[in-house]
Amino acid sequence: MEFEPFLAYEASAGSGKTFNLVVRYLSLLFMGENPSSIIALTFTNKAANEMLERIILTLEELPKRSELSQIARLSGIDEAKILEERPKVLARFLRSDIQISTIDKFFGRILRKFALNAGLMPTFKTIQNQHETALLERFLNEVEVSHSEKALVHLSLLSDKRLSDLFSLLSSLYSKYKELNLDAYSTLSVPDDTTEQSMGIAQELSTLVLSKPLSDRARKTMQIESYEDLLGKSWLQKPTLEYWDFKKSYEPRMDELLHEMQSAIAQQMRRREVLYFKELFSILKLYIKSRQNMAVQSNELSFDDITLNVHTLLREKLESEFLYFRLDSRLKHLLLDEFQDTSVIQFDILRPLIEEIRSGIGVNEGGSFFFVGDVKQSIYRFRGGVSALFHQVAELFDVRVEPLRVNYRSRSEIVDFVNGAFEGKIKGYIPQQSPQTLSGGFVEVLSSDELLETLSERVALLIGVGAAPEEIAILTATNKDGSAVEEVLSERGYDVVTETTALLISQRSVRALIEYLRYCYFGESIYRSNCAALLGIESVEIERPNVHETVTTAIDFIRRYRIADKSALLFIEALRSYRDIEEVVFEIDRLEASSPQSDLKGIRIMTVHKSKGLEFEHVIVLDRLGTPRSRSDAIVYEYEGAQLQGMHYRIKGREALDPMYAKALEAEKRASDEDQLNALYVALTRAALSLSVIAKTKSSWFDPLELTPSARGVLEIKSCHTESTIVPKAPNFKALEFGRQEESVRSHKEATHDYAAVQFGLALHYTLEMMGDFDSSSMKSALESSRNRYGATLHAGAMEEIEKRVSRLIEDEVFKHLTQGVRYKEQMIRHKGNLGVIDLLVEQENGWVIIDYKSGREEDEKHQDQIARYREAIRSSTGRDAQGYLCYLLEDRVEWIKCL
Numbered sequence: 001m002e003f004e005p006f007l008a009y010e011a012s013a014g015s016g017k018t019f020n021l022v023v024r025y026l027s028l029l030f031m032g033e034n035p036s037s038i039i040a041l042t043f044t045n046k047a048a049n050e051m052l053e054r055i056i057l058t059l060e061e062l063p064k065r066s067e068l069s070q071i072a073r074l075s076g077i078d079e080a081k082i083l084e085e086r087p088k089v090l091a092r093f094l095r096s097d098i099q100i101s102t103i104d105k106f107f108g109r110i111l112r113k114f115a116l117n118a119g120l121m122p123t124f125k126t127i128q129n130q131h132e133t134a135l136l137e138r139f140l141n142e143v144e145v146s147h148s149e150k151a152l153v154h155l156s157l158l159s160d161k162r163l164s165d166l167f168s169l170l171s172s173l174y175s176k177y178k179e180l181n182l183d184a185y186s187t188l189s190v191p192d193d194t195t196e197q198s199m200g201i202a203q204e205l206s207t208l209v210l211s212k213p214l215s216d217r218a219r220k221t222m223q224i225e226s227y228e229d230l231l232g233k234s235w236l237q238k239p240t241l242e243y244w245d246f247k248k249s250y251e252p253r254m255d256e257l258l259h260e261m262q263s264a265i266a267q268q269m270r271r272r273e274v275l276y277f278k279e280l281f282s283i284l285k286l287y288i289k290s291r292q293n294m295a296v297q298s299n300e301l302s303f304d305d306i307t308l309n310v311h312t313l314l315r316e317k318l319e320s321e322f323l324y325f326r327l328d329s330r331l332k333h334l335l336l337d338e339f340q341d342t343s344v345i346q347f348d349i350l351r352p353l354i355e356e357i358r359s360g361i362g363v364n365e366g367g368s369f370f371f372v373g374d375v376k377q378s379i380y381r382f383r384g385g386v387s388a389l390f391h392q393v394a395e396l397f398d399v400r401v402e403p404l405r406v407n408y409r410s411r412s413e414i415v416d417f418v419n420g421a422f423e424g425k426i427k428g429y430i431p432q433q434s435p436q437t438l439s440g441g442f443v444e445v446l447s448s449d450e451l452l453e454t455l456s457e458r459v460a461l462l463i464g465v466g467a468a469p470e471e472i473a474i475l476t477a478t479n480k481d482g483s484a485v486e487e488v489l490s491e492r493g494y495d496v497v498t499e500t501t502a503l504l505i506s507q508r509s510v511r512a513l514i515e516y517l518r519y520c521y522f523g524e525s526i527y528r529s530n531c532a533a534l535l536g537i538e539s540v541e542i543e544r545p546n547v548h549e550t551v552t553t554a555i556d557f558i559r560r561y562r563i564a565d566k567s568a569l570l571f572i573e574a575l576r577s578y579r580d581i582e583e584v585v586f587e588i589d590r591l592e593a594s595s596p597q598s599d600l601k602g603i604r605i606m607t608v609h610k611s612k613g614l615e616f617e618h619v620i621v622l623d624r625l626g627t628p629r630s631r632s633d634a635i636v637y638e639y640e641g642a643q644l645q646g647m648h649y650r651i652k653g654r655e656a657l658d659p660m661y662a663k664a665l666e667a668e669k670r671a672s673d674e675d676q677l678n679a680l681y682v683a684l685t686r687a688a689l690s691l692s693v694i695a696k697t698k699s700s701w702f703d704p705l706e707l708t709p710s711a712r713g714v715l716e717i718k719s720c721h722t723e724s725t726i727v728p729k730a731p732n733f734k735a736l737e738f739g740r741q742e743e744s745v746r747s748h749k750e751a752t753h754d755y756a757a758v759q760f761g762l763a764l765h766y767t768l769e770m771m772g773d774f775d776s777s778s779m780k781s782a783l784e785s786s787r788n789r790y791g792a793t794l795h796a797g798a799m800e801e802i803e804k805r806v807s808r809l810i811e812d813e814v815f816k817h818l819t820q821g822v823r824y825k826e827q828m829i830r831h832k833g834n835l836g837v838i839d840l841l842v843e844q845e846n847g848w849v850i851i852d853y854k855s856g857r858e859e860d861e862k863h864q865d866q867i868a869r870y871r872e873a874i875r876s877s878t879g880r881d882a883q884g885y886l887c888y889l890l891e892d893r894v895e896w897i898k899c900l
C-alpha cells in the first residue's frame, strides 16, 4: 500500500472509514506535513470531537495500537522510526492550529475572515436558529413595505396553510434557495382556468351515464354537486369507466368524456401550481431579504446563514484564486468524513479548494483529497444532503473509489443479523464479513406493546450483567421519544446523558465555575452557596476577587478546588472567546459546546440521526413511541442525481391525472422509503457487543425489515463497571419513591453473568414486590403479574419454583416476626453518591429492619457490605437504629443472615 493522494472509501458501517481517515491524517503528520495544512471535516460536533479524541489517543498509545502498522505501510516509514518520532509529532500537533471540525464551523471560520467583504462584522455569533418572532416581525414588515400582503394571503389560501406552516416552509426553502431559479416563475404564463369547462364535460358525462340502467350506488356517485365534489369522485382517477357497476352500461363515449375532463382538470391543477410558485417565490425573496438583514443587524448567524453567505462570497463575489490565497495558503490536504451527507451547496463551496489541490500547482504540490462515506447511511436528504454526490465527485476529480468489506466494530452475531435484515432490502447491499477475532455477540428482537417497560427491563438486564451505564446507548426515532425515555430511566434512578445533559455548561465542574464567576461579578452570596453545593463542600473560601482577567480567575479556581476535568479545561478554552466577565455571566447559558464523551457518565440517549458515526458496546433501538405524522410538505422535489430538476405542487389525487407529477411523487416516495431504511441501517450498526431491537406489535418502524422476535448469541460483558467521580457529590439520603419496582438498581446487586439466573432473580423480586400483603391470596395475584411480565423469558418450571420459595417465606417464623410494623417495599436510597434499593424496609417500634432478598448464595460478602451501607444510610438520615438481614430464598429452605 502506498500513499494514494486521491482516494475515497465507499464502505458499510463499522468497516473502518473513520479509522482509515485517522490513519491517513496521522500518516500525513509522520510524513512531515504541518497539522495546519490538513483539514479534516465531518458533520456533527460529536463526530468532530470524537475524531480529535481518536487522533490524540492513537498518538498517545501508538506503540500498542493497530493503527501503527497501517501508518507505517501508508507512509512508507518503518515502525521504529515512527515511534521514535512520535513525541515530536505529538508535541507539534498539540501546539498547532488544528483543523479538525464540522463543515459548518469550517465555513464559519471562512466567513469570519471575509466578514467585511460580506457586509458582516467579524465578531458575529453563531446560533442554532434565528429568533422566530423577531424574524416573523421583520418579514411581515418587509411584506408590508413591498405591498405584498395580498400575495401572502393568496398564498395562504392557495395552500390552505396557516402562516406558521408557511413560515417553516420558507425557512426550509431558504437553505436551498441557491439551487432554485427564483425567477423561473415570474415570466411563466398562467394556464387558463378550466373549472367551467371541466364542469361542463362532467355534466355531459353524468347525463350520459345516468341515462343508462344503473345500480343505486353508481347512480349516486354520478351526481355532481360542485367542482370540489367532482374532484372527490373515485371514478375520476380511473383510466376507464368500463369497470365496477358501470361496466354493464359502458359505451366508449363515456371514456372520451372522462379523458377530456381529466386533462382539463390536470390543466387546472397546473394552473394552481404556477400561481402557487409565482406567489411563493416572490414571498421567498422577501423572506431571504429579511433573513439577510436580520443577520446583519443582530450580528447573529445560523449555520444556514453562514453557508449561504460563504457561498455568495466565494462563488459569486470573490475570485477564487484570490480567496484561497488569502483563506489559507497552507491548506494542502482535505479529508472528509460522512461524505454522503454533504449538500450540493456545501460541496459547491469546497469545490474550488479541491480543484486547487487537484491542479497540484505551487503550494498545493503534493496535496491530497480523501473522502469516505456510505450511501446507505445517507439520512440528511431533508437538510439537502444528496448521496448521489458521492459518485459524481469521485468522477469529477478522478478519484479512485475503494470498498472496505470487513466490519471491525460489531461482533459476528450482529454483523450476520444486519446482513440478514438488509440484504435484498437496500439496493446493492453487499454483506459484510467478520474477522475471526470478533466472533460472538448478542442480538435480540423483542416485540412489545409496552415499549418503555420493556426498555427498562433491557437496561436492568444489561446493568445486571455488569455493563457500565456509559457503554449503553438508547436510540430513538425522535427527540420527543428521547425525552420520554429520559424521564422513565431517571425516575428509576439511572444517570442518563442526553444532548442537554451533555452540554459543557451542564457539567458539574463547569456549573460550579459559572456560579463562581457569577459570584465574582454580582457579589451575591447565593452564587457562592450554589458553587459550594455543586462542589459538595460546606463553603467556598475564596473571597470575591477583583476580576480583570476571567480566564486567569477561572484557572485559579479550578486549581484551588482540583476540578480540572476535561470539561473544565474545555470550558476555560471556551472562555477565551468572551470579551469580558460581563459577557460571560450574561451569555454563557447559550454556549452550545458539548462535553468530551469521556467525561459523561450515564446511559446515552439520542436520536438515530445523532448516533451516526458513533459506536457503543450495547445498543437498544426503540420503536417510535407515537405514530408518525403523514407527509404534508407542500412541495414535491424532483432530483436527477444531485441536481434539482423540478418542483411540483402537491395536490391530492393529482397523480392519477398528471403522469409527470405521478413520476415525481413515485420517486419521492422511493427516496423517503430509502431514507427510512437508511436510518434503520444506521441504528442497527452502532453496536459492538450487544444489540436489542424493541419493536411494536403493530405499525412498527421496523416493519420494512420484516423482523421476527428472536435472540441469538450470548450476552457477555467485556469490561467491568468502574465509577470515577470527579467532583465529590454531597452525601444525601433521599426517599425517592415508595412501592415502586426498581429493577435497574436492584440488578446491580445480583450481578451474575447468567441470563436465566438474572431473569429468575428479577421475577422472584417482582413477585415479592407485587404482594400487597404477605399472605397466599396476595401471592396468587402477584404470581400472575410476574408470569405476565417474565413468563416469556423464564426457563420452564421457573414460575412454579418461585411460587414454592415465596410460599415457604411467608410461612417462615423469622420473616413473620421481622415484618411486623410499617412496611416499605422497594425503598430507593441515595447515599454517598451511590444508589440502592432496599427490598423491604420495616419500621418497628425500636428501629428499622432492612431485608434484602437473594435467590442464590453467591457473593455473600458483597451482599453483606451492601447491607452495611444501607444501615449506615438509614441511621444517618433517620437517626434511628437499623438492623440488616439478608434473606436467602433457596431451593430447599429460607436462610437468614443478620449483618453486623
Ligand SMILES: Nc1ncnc2c1ncn2[C@@H]1O[C@H](COP(=O)(O)OP(=O)(O)OP(=O)(O)O)[C@@H](O)[C@H]1O
Binding pocket: 011, 012, 013, 014, 015, 016, 017, 018, 019, 020, 066, 374, 377, 407, 408, 409, 612, 613, 614, 615, 685
Ligand atoms: N483495520 C482495522 N483494524 C482494527 N480496528 C479497526 C480497523 N478498522 C476499523 N477498526 C475499528 O472498528 C470500529 C469501526 O470503525 P470506524 O468507526 O472507522 O467505521 P466507519 O466505517 O467509520 O463506521 P460508520 O460508517 O458507522 O461511521 C472502530 O472501533 C475502529 O477502531
